[in-house]
Structures are given as C-alpha cells and as structure tokens.
Amino acid sequence: MMNGANYLSIEEVISIPKFMETAISDDGRYAAYVKQTADWEENAYVNHVWLYNREAGKSYPLTIGKNESTQPRFSPDSKYLACIGVSGEGENRKKEIYIQTLGDTHAYQASPDCYSIEEFKWSPDSKGIYFKARRLESESLKKRKEMYGEFYYVDKDFEYEALYFLNLETGGKELYDPLPHGKMTPAVEPLTEQMDLQIHSYDISFDCKHIVFSAAPTPRAVDSMDQELYILHRTTKEIDKVDASPLQAGEVLFSPGGTRLCYTCYEKEKAIYNNRTIEIYDLETQRTIRPVQDIDEHIIPVRWTPNGILISWQEKTNFLAGIVSETGKITSLVSKEDMVASAPSITWDQSTFVCVKQTSTTPAEVYINHEPITSRSVAYKGKIQSEKEVVTWRTEDGLEIEGVLSKPVDFADSKSYPLIVAVHGGPAGTSFAVPTTNKYQPIESFIAKGFLVLEPNYRGSTGYGQAFRKANYRYLGLGDYEDVVSGVDSLIEKGYVDAERVGILGWSQGGYISALCATYSTRFKAVSVGAGISNWITYYANTDITHFTRFYLGSDPWTDEEIYRKTSPMTYINNACTPTLIQHGEKDGRVPLPNAFELYRGLKDRGVPAELVLFKEMKHSSHQPGLNRAILKQNLHWFCHYLLDEPFQFV
Known part of the structure; x- marks a missing residue:
C-alpha cells in the first residue's frame, strides 16, 4: 500500500471549499456563485458570494470574514447584483438584502433592519425586489410576553413566512448610487401578511402585473405537502386560488408570456417516495400538460x-x-x-x-458553458485520491443495487481488504462517485489505513426511479439490511474483502440502518450510529416529520404497533453483540435524542461495548468544522481499533 500520508487528511477534507448557488447576468458578462469554506479560528463554516467578471477573467468575494453572503441574483437589466448579507450571531443573526452596481466594488443594504430575509427575487422590470420573510411580531403576542413571559402552543402559535415587495424606486436615487453614510428607507409593501399561509415558492409575471405563489397551511414540515397555488393581482391586490392540480408540490414559474404556469406536482399521489414531475397549466383554458x-x-x-x-x-x-x-x-x-x-x-x-x-x-468546479472559472482542484494538488468505481449486485428478492466502491490507487484484486460500509441518509439520498468531501465518514482516511469503502445506494435511494424508492415501504431497515449485506457478500465472493473485518457506519437514515445492523445481525465487527433512529415509536412521537414515518410504515404506531416494532433496532436488542459507537446532536429535532439513549442503555445493559458521544448545541447536522473533525476522528479510531487491532484513542 502507498504511504497513507499522501491521501487527504481529515482536516484537508473538511477544508475543501464547497460551491453552491450559481447565477449569470442576462448579458452574459458576469457570473456569481457561493463559496463555503471552513474557518478554523472561528470554528464555523462561512459562505461568501463571489462575482466573476468574464471580460477580465477574474473573480472577487462580495463579503469576507464573519459577514457572510448568499443567494446571488442579477437584476434582469444586468446592471446590479443583489444578495443576502448575513451578520450577527445566535438570536441576533440577521439576513438582509444588499445591492451592488456591476463594475463597482461596494454593496449597500437595501432592505429595512426589521426584516430577516429568507429568499428574494428581482422584479422583471428591475425596479424592485420581492422577498420572503418571517412576519413581524404581532402586538397581541408582544403583550402576552410582557404579561406572562415566553411560551407557545404546539401546532397553534406559528411563525409564518410571508411575501413582501421592496420598492427600490421609492428609496430615491441614492439606493443605486448611495452616499457613503446615507441611510436608506425604501418602501416595503406587505403582500400576503394578512393570510395565515406559509409561502414556499413564488414567481412574478413578465409584465409585473401578477404574482403566483405556492403556500402551505402552516410552517410545519408535515404540512409542506399540502401546498396550493394562488395568484396575486398587483393592480387590485386581490388573491385568487388557482384551480390547478391537487398534486401540486411547489417550485412554480410564470411563462414568458404570463399566460401559463409551470409547477412541480406528484405524478399520481402525494407520497414522499413518489415522483415529482413538472406540469404546465394554461390560465385561460385551465388545461394542463406534462411535457416530460x-x-x-x-x-x-x-x-x-x-x-x-x-x-x-x-x-x-x-x-x-x-x-x-x-x-x-x-x-x-x-x-x-x-x-x-x-x-x-x-x-x-x-x-x-x-x-x-x-x-x-x-472535483467540483463552477463552469461557464464548458470552461471552469474556479480552482478547487488546488486542494487536491500533491494528494492521492481514492479511486471510485460504481459496482452492482443483486439481492435475494431480485433487486439490482448499485454502490460506490472506493479503492486505493494500488488496489490488487488478489488481496483481501478490511471493509467499511458507509451508508447515506435519506433514505432518498444518493452516494455519488465523486472525489471525497464527506464530513461524517472519513473515507480517504479509511483508504489510507488499508480499508475498502462501499457506499450502497440501497432501496429507497434517489436516482433509480419511483418503484425503487418505494421498495422499502413497510420494509424499512430490513430491506436495507438485505441490500447492504448482499453487497458485502458480493465483494467477499470476488475475494476483495476479509469477511472477518467488516464494519458499518452511517448518519441519519444511514445511522438507523447501522443501528439495525448492530442489533439484528452479527455480520459486522464494529458499528457506528450517527444521529440514527433506534425506536420508531419514540421517533414518531418526538420528530418534526411524523408524516415521514406514516408514509414509509403505512400507519401510525397506535394503529399498527407491530410494523413499528418489526422495523425498530431496539426490538432485537437482546441479540446485540457488536461494539457500537453512537454519535448524536444534543439539540437534534429531526432524530430526537431519546433514540440515542435507548440504544446506548440497551447495549450497556446487554454488556455490549458502547460509547455515546453527545455534541453540545448541535442539531441534526454539524455547522462547525471542529465538530466534524471530532466525528470523523472518532469514527476512524473506532474502526481501526476493532478491525485493525490498533490501540483505541479517545478524541
């Protein structure tokens, strides 16, 4: 094996920049993108908008340091670039709209301080900006706080996000050509503030006379599937519900002529695992077509x-x-x-x-047509990258499963390697055959230590069609286990893998599959469970996405307790014997903390080696490079100890 130091270290993987959110001016002269980097001194991931001048062939950041920026949007007349500027910390963190004249180097705040902007779009005439923001606190709520203190009624006291219009013309000429110390107060017009609706997607007609928006009855994730379409008429301020498909699911666009709408909708029925296609609705004839x-x-x-x-x-x-x-x-x-x-x-x-x-x-780069304009590949200079291969195998029930196999560059098919199975979340996620940037599973470090790594795209994964995504309906975990184990068996049969040295880890749904492997099976020598479900009943009662469980298990636990127990790792706790590392965010609302404690206590009571690591203040995922470094190092040391007999190191 080649020198392990030549592969990317854990810190180097975390430090690789991530590119998101591209934009292009309609005259083609400028491009913009968001670059996320790890700030080790501040222990934070920071986002900055970069502006690229095609004529000069150069780019520069709009913000630096703690003052972040996201969502670059060029004005339709290609004169200005707007973005969300992010400043402050914790409860004081604010998102505001900043505008920059193209060719200038200074951006100026355009939105009032009282709004924290979630998302925005330019008006097609470039004279204003439509934005989505949380409604301002009502007087009645202010009085309640003053009288009683802070409390809220579950499923009643909602903080809705409404739609507003920022009129840039009323702010005066200084909005586009501001004085250095000028304070601007452009007019903001509430558009949906009077409606108890959660705005999701929206678009503006080319003549600026109409706004179409999709909205759900509440901000709850469970209600996001009940979106409906509305049109707001700017002249009369009337709002009409659009009698379009009842399967509408968000992402709405106006046609260039303003007579048709395009929106996503479920193909047949509203279910998490079903396809969402696009539908075109004619506002005049009320006819629909599905072009794809x-x-x-x-x-x-x-x-x-x-x-x-x-x-x-x-x-x-x-x-x-x-x-x-x-x-x-x-x-x-x-x-x-x-x-x-x-x-x-x-x-x-x-x-x-x-x-x-x-x-x-x-590695990922930002491209204009076929030419890269970024240089992320510099992070890989002088480093060896694991080789990625898409492999396939069949399960006993006849499904063809794909997975990404990471191998060392000096891989020999005559040699048997220890294996790590790294399971993605979702379940409607996907493992892609691209250079490693995983911040929860130390793939490059595993390769450097002599492991192979298999990332299975188990049933339920996205990319393989609707039937495949639904194949774990009422078969969660159990079908996934079959997909994972059959993949391991296929590599053992090829002679690539030492059957006595196989471990498994995952995060979220991947953590759930790993937890099931810890209790349901003796196939693995070590397991790591990251933010994983251990008991579907506990999960159902505490998570913010209860509809997820009802869709996949077909019912609630009070109606069909058997399916909840059949698919829960805790049901098989008396069989457990595999050393298990459990990692969990202390403030996780998606997979609540009781899932970690139940699994940990059950393993300890059975005498199974187990460690529970709680990350303070962390929710379902980490937003700190330091915590990601801890997660990666803990996983690396855990498997090196149990599969390679190395001394265990506590991070």
Missing part, C-alpha cells in the same frame, strides 16, 4: 425562458441539467455519463449556462 414523460425521477424546474424550461434531474449516480420544450424534447446541457451537475442557471437567451460540475476523477 421519459424521466422516471424527480424533475426540478429552474427557469422558464422563451425557448424552453431549464430543468435538473437525476439518473442513477448522475445529476443532469437540460432544456425541455413544451412538446417534451429535452436538450441536455451536460454529459450524461459520469456527471454530477448542480446549481444550474442560464441566461434568458440560453447562450450562457452556469453550473457546478464534478466527475469521478475531477
């Missing part, structure tokens, strides 16, 4: 241009982008093989396309 018929996956509409709709979708371990016409013809904008293309954007005339692209051998 040949893609068996979720379709995401991005922008409706005169020559078609920019969409993105997934095919197995490829993520693609293209233009679809109303007749259903799809023109691909990226290669269809070995390609993960994300955050696409395109000019109005479709002459310039921007996205983040990566392959199995090239």
Whole structure:
C-alpha cells in the first residue's frame, strides 16, 4: 500500500471549499456563485458570494470574514447584483438584502433592519425586489410576553413566512448610487401578511402585473405537502386560488408570456417516495400538460425562458441539467455519463449556462458553458485520491443495487481488504462517485489505513426511479439490511474483502440502518450510529416529520404497533453483540435524542461495548468544522481499533 500520508487528511477534507448557488447576468458578462469554506479560528463554516467578471477573467468575494453572503441574483437589466448579507450571531443573526452596481466594488443594504430575509427575487422590470420573510411580531403576542413571559402552543402559535415587495424606486436615487453614510428607507409593501399561509415558492409575471405563489397551511414540515397555488393581482391586490392540480408540490414559474404556469406536482399521489414531475397549466383554458414523460425521477424546474424550461434531474449516480420544450424534447446541457451537475442557471437567451460540475476523477468546479472559472482542484494538488468505481449486485428478492466502491490507487484484486460500509441518509439520498468531501465518514482516511469503502445506494435511494424508492415501504431497515449485506457478500465472493473485518457506519437514515445492523445481525465487527433512529415509536412521537414515518410504515404506531416494532433496532436488542459507537446532536429535532439513549442503555445493559458521544448545541447536522473533525476522528479510531487491532484513542 502507498504511504497513507499522501491521501487527504481529515482536516484537508473538511477544508475543501464547497460551491453552491450559481447565477449569470442576462448579458452574459458576469457570473456569481457561493463559496463555503471552513474557518478554523472561528470554528464555523462561512459562505461568501463571489462575482466573476468574464471580460477580465477574474473573480472577487462580495463579503469576507464573519459577514457572510448568499443567494446571488442579477437584476434582469444586468446592471446590479443583489444578495443576502448575513451578520450577527445566535438570536441576533440577521439576513438582509444588499445591492451592488456591476463594475463597482461596494454593496449597500437595501432592505429595512426589521426584516430577516429568507429568499428574494428581482422584479422583471428591475425596479424592485420581492422577498420572503418571517412576519413581524404581532402586538397581541408582544403583550402576552410582557404579561406572562415566553411560551407557545404546539401546532397553534406559528411563525409564518410571508411575501413582501421592496420598492427600490421609492428609496430615491441614492439606493443605486448611495452616499457613503446615507441611510436608506425604501418602501416595503406587505403582500400576503394578512393570510395565515406559509409561502414556499413564488414567481412574478413578465409584465409585473401578477404574482403566483405556492403556500402551505402552516410552517410545519408535515404540512409542506399540502401546498396550493394562488395568484396575486398587483393592480387590485386581490388573491385568487388557482384551480390547478391537487398534486401540486411547489417550485412554480410564470411563462414568458404570463399566460401559463409551470409547477412541480406528484405524478399520481402525494407520497414522499413518489415522483415529482413538472406540469404546465394554461390560465385561460385551465388545461394542463406534462411535457416530460421519459424521466422516471424527480424533475426540478429552474427557469422558464422563451425557448424552453431549464430543468435538473437525476439518473442513477448522475445529476443532469437540460432544456425541455413544451412538446417534451429535452436538450441536455451536460454529459450524461459520469456527471454530477448542480446549481444550474442560464441566461434568458440560453447562450450562457452556469453550473457546478464534478466527475469521478475531477472535483467540483463552477463552469461557464464548458470552461471552469474556479480552482478547487488546488486542494487536491500533491494528494492521492481514492479511486471510485460504481459496482452492482443483486439481492435475494431480485433487486439490482448499485454502490460506490472506493479503492486505493494500488488496489490488487488478489488481496483481501478490511471493509467499511458507509451508508447515506435519506433514505432518498444518493452516494455519488465523486472525489471525497464527506464530513461524517472519513473515507480517504479509511483508504489510507488499508480499508475498502462501499457506499450502497440501497432501496429507497434517489436516482433509480419511483418503484425503487418505494421498495422499502413497510420494509424499512430490513430491506436495507438485505441490500447492504448482499453487497458485502458480493465483494467477499470476488475475494476483495476479509469477511472477518467488516464494519458499518452511517448518519441519519444511514445511522438507523447501522443501528439495525448492530442489533439484528452479527455480520459486522464494529458499528457506528450517527444521529440514527433506534425506536420508531419514540421517533414518531418526538420528530418534526411524523408524516415521514406514516408514509414509509403505512400507519401510525397506535394503529399498527407491530410494523413499528418489526422495523425498530431496539426490538432485537437482546441479540446485540457488536461494539457500537453512537454519535448524536444534543439539540437534534429531526432524530430526537431519546433514540440515542435507548440504544446506548440497551447495549450497556446487554454488556455490549458502547460509547455515546453527545455534541453540545448541535442539531441534526454539524455547522462547525471542529465538530466534524471530532466525528470523523472518532469514527476512524473506532474502526481501526476493532478491525485493525490498533490501540483505541479517545478524541
């Protein structure tokens, strides 16, 4: 094996920049993107918008240091760039709209201080900005706090996000050409503040006379599937409900002519595991068409241009982008093989396309058409990367499963290696065959230590069609276990893997599958459970997404307790014998903390070696590089101890 020091270290993996949220000015002269980096001194991940000048071939950040920025948006007239500026900490953290004249180097706050902006869009005439923000606190609520202190009624006291219009013209000329110390107060017009609705997606007609928006009855995640469409008429201020598909699911766009809508909707019935396609609704005839018929996956509409709709979708371990016409013809904008293309954007005339692209051998970069404008690959200079191969196998019940196998560059098929199975979350997630950036599973460090790493895209994963995503319906964990074990068996049969040295780890749904492997099976020599479910009944009663469990298990635990017990790791706790590391965020609302304590106490009572690590203030995932470093090192040391007999190291 080659010198392990040549592979990326844990700190180097965490430090690799991440690119998100691209934008392109409609004249094609400027591009923008968000670059996330690890600030080790502040122990934080920070986001900054970078502006790229195509003529100069150079880019620079709009913000630096603690003052972050996200959501770059060019004005339709290509004169200005707006973004969300983020400042402050904790309860004082604020998100405000900043505007910069292209060609200038200074951005100025445009939105009033009283709003914390969640998302925004330019008006098509560039004269204003529509934004979504949490409604301001009502007088009645202020009085209640003063009289009694702070409390809230569960499922009643909602903090809705409403839609507003920021009129830039009323702010005066200084808004676009401000004095250095000028304080601007442009007018803000509430648009949906009077409605008890949670705004999700929205768009503005090209003539600026109408706004279409999708809204749910409450901000609860469980109600996000009950969105409906509305149109707000700017002249009369009347709001009409659109009698479109009852399967509507968000992401709505106006056609260039303003007579049609495009929105995502479920193909058949509203269920988490079912496909979401795009539907076009004619406002005059009230007829609908579904232009895409040949893609068996979720379709995401991005922008409706005169020559078609920019969409993105997934095919197995490829993520693609293209233009679809109303007749259903799809023109691909990226290669269809070995390609993960994300955050696409395109000019109005479709002459310039921007996205983040990566392959199995090239790290993610921001591209304009086919040319990279970033240099993330510098992070890999002088380093060896594990080789990624997509492998397939069949389960006993006949499913074909794919997985990503990471191997050392000097891999020998005549040699048996210890194996780590790294399970993605979701379950509707995917492991892609791209250079490692995983901040929960130390894949490159495992490879450097002599392991192979298998990342199975088990039943329920995205990219393999609706039937595959539904294949673990009322079979959660158990079917996933079959997918994982059959993948391990296929590698053992090839002679690649030492059957006595196999471990498994995962986070979230991956942590649940790992927990089931710890109690249901003796196949693994060591297990790590990250933010995993151990008891579906406990989970159901405490999580913020109770509908997730009802969809996958087919009922609630009070109606069908048997299916909840059958698929819960705690049901099999008396069989447990595998050393298990449990990692969990102290403030996790998605997979609540009792799941970690139940598994830990059950293992300890059975005399099984177990460690429980709680990360203070952390929710379902980490937003601190220091905590990610701890998670990665704890996992590395755990498996090196139990599979390689190395002395155990506590981090």
